[in-house]
Amino acid sequence: MDSEPFGLLPDRKAIPPFAALRAFDAAARLGGVRKAARALQLDHTVVSRHIRSLESWTNLVLVDRSHSRLTLTREGHEYHRRIAQGIDILAEATLDLMKQHDNRELTIWCTPGFASKWLLPRLGDVENALPGLAVDVRPADQQPDFNRHEGDIDIRYSPTYGEPLTVPANVRHFEFSSPAVIPVASPAYLEQAPPIHRASDFVDHPLIHEESFENWQTWLASHGAEELEVSGPKLWHAHLTIDAAIQGRGIALANHFLAADALAQGDLVEIKGSDEDFERISLGSYLLMARSDRWTALPIARFRDWLNAAVTASLNRNI
Amino acid sequence: MDSEPFGLLPDRKAIPPFAALRAFDAAARLGGVRKAARALQLDHTVVSRHIRSLESWTNLVLVDRSHSRLTLTREGHEYHRRIAQGIDILAEATLDLMKQHDNRELTIWCTPGFASKWLLPRLGDVENALPGLAVDVRPADQQPDFNRHEGDIDIRYSPTYGEPLTVPANVRHFEFSSPAVIPVASPAYLEQAPPIHRASDFVDHPLIHEESFENWQTWLASHGAEELEVSGPKLWHAHLTIDAAIQGRGIALANHFLAADALAQGDLVEIKGSDEDFERISLGSYLLMARSDRWTALPIARFRDWLNAAVTASLNRNI
DNA sequence: GTGCATGGTGTAACAAAGACACCGGACAAC
DNA sequence: GTTGTCCGGTGTCTTTGTTACACCATGCAC
Structure with a gap:
């Protein structure tokens, strides 16, 4: 019913915890854990942990912490490019929805x-x-x-x-x-x-x-x-x-x-x-x-x- | 840094709780709270509550429960169309990432x-x-x-x-x-x-x-x-x-x-x-x-x- | 060296997510 | 009618995830 444009439901476990995605996204966009934390109004330790847990979840190294600055690895870049698009779509859809309708x-x-x-x-x-x-x-x-x-x-x-x-x-x-x-x-x-x-x-x-x-x-x-x-x-x-x-x-x-x-x-x-x-x-x-x-x-x-x-x-x- | 394709970070609070989005998405795709719950491996009451909380959050009526069947309202349809796309992007990106890299x-x-x-x-x-x-x-x-x-x-x-x-x-x-x-x-x-x-x-x-x-x-x-x-x-x-x-x-x-x-x-x-x-x-x-x-x-x-x-x-x- | 950035741990409090038992309505078969 | 079965929803309790706070280690500018 009404599902013409969509295939089956994506596997429930095919998406990492969303909070971790947002933290990773913010850190990637802003180029730093503390900057991301400020933008998200979170403690920087939370962002740090989220990124770690995302790496654990995917079993991949997404960021490079070695020079006391945060840089994305190749995989991190590629993943972030796509993730960010998804997040933007969700944000825009919600914003548009609520702009109408009083x-x-x-x-x-x-x-x-x-x-x-x-x-x-x-x-x-x-x-x-x-x-x-x-x-x-x-x-x-x-x-x-x-x-x-x-x-x-x-x-x-x-x-x-x-x-x-x-x-x-x-x-x-x-x-x-x-x-x-x-x-x-x-x-x-x-x-x-x-x-x-x-x-x-x-x-x-x-x-x-x-x-x-x-x-x-x-x-x-x-x-x-x-x-x-x-x-x-x-x-x-x-x-x-x-x-x-x-x-x-x-x-x-x-x-x-x-x-x-x-x-x-x-x-x-x-x-x-x-x-x-x-x-x-x-x-x-x-x-x-x-x-x-x-x-x-x-x-x-x-x-x-x-x-x-x-x-x-x-x-x-x-x- | 590396943020050419993206604008600023979307407001942290511009996206409803993700679990609620997934539940709404599943119920919309499968046309029923209990079906969605089965697909997500959750109790149906949880899905029900998530959809309610999404409606509360947006302050909009997204589904019609009146005929003891769940149907989407006009807003619900429109919102789901866009949300689903975002969710699919996240799922696919994650899947692709993990397909590579052993x-x-x-x-x-x-x-x-x-x-x-x-x-x-x-x-x-x-x-x-x-x-x-x-x-x-x-x-x-x-x-x-x-x-x-x-x-x-x-x-x-x-x-x-x-x-x-x-x-x-x-x-x-x-x-x-x-x-x-x-x-x-x-x-x-x-x-x-x-x-x-x-x-x-x-x-x-x-x-x-x-x-x-x-x-x-x-x-x-x-x-x-x-x-x-x-x-x-x-x-x-x-x-x-x-x-x-x-x-x-x-x-x-x-x-x-x-x-x-x-x-x-x-x-x-x-x-x-x-x-x-x-x-x-x-x-x-x-x-x-x-x-x-x-x-x-x-x-x-x-x-x-x-x-x-x-x-x-x-x-x-x-x- | 001092000062101030950066990212990271350990711990504890709390809100969110979930399960379970149960309810009431709709609808079909009998 | 009665029964059975599907549907969605409530009340309540437990588990878990998310979060902040206090504190640490490192790197860099002066």
């Missing part, structure tokens, strides 16, 4: 704070990094229902103290940042407000908070000020607390990840104790989540790569 | 008994099943040094009682038979010898044995005759004990696997007690061994498949 949309759910304070300012970069992909950002307090494909990606903050965010089954995650949590205020506010020497001095200020003072209490306790009676405006999202601080409404406890831009522009100032610097601590971390079975799908993988690069590039002052 | 020799080490009583009579079958492959049979008491590639395959008998044959590291094995061990003699011998009603009657006969009477003692003990004083000719290989029995020199304790041909031709007779049949027991099993990293290499995989088929086809009366 695989050009990537729905990213995330916390409202992450959306407005980090993702939106970088949306141009995202679109450059993911050409031809329509990015759909959905700030939400709830996680998407991955089973119903409500979203491709979800980005959430998982607190270290308190209940730690449940990752649903069949959903894979990776932690891309554990930002420091720091007290911030506007320069204008600080000029007219009582000075802060140590943690206990925060009682004299309006402390901007989200649902509860829990984060503030944890932070104060870690800096030697237990059980203070604090007060201040309640604002339900991280970006609102930051905006309130910018407007001089008091001191917010912002995570450095979201506040970085405002700090860089001078809209906010990190408050350091005059007696001793407040030690930077993290109270949680950001996770990226996606269905396990779509984890390596191209749009998702591309976004993850971009996110990773953007985070490490722009904010490696994160604790 | 990968056409398969060195099989084995016990002398296995060589002369089982493998040699079937050597024609082997050569039919492995076209273009020169088979080199090396009967030996020692195992080959796999590290030095002294042999591709080794076939040994591992006793259940006594020391159980050590499999070296990085060597994989599989057990293809646990033959029954049975007392045999020639018809001519039995005519003139005292009758055997029960196990203890064996003391009246010359018992042909290999290095020691250990097997005989174990066998007799399992059949209710402990600590008998036995005697008979010592012959150091399994095939010699069988040949001695054929020549009427006494009773041999042969494993059914090696004696099957002689039994079928009437050269030997299995001795059954006249009071009650001796229960058939196994005292060990045959293992096939090969380097782990060459386990799925084509010549070795082919030989394993042939061996498996030959064993189950001709001798499923093995216990």
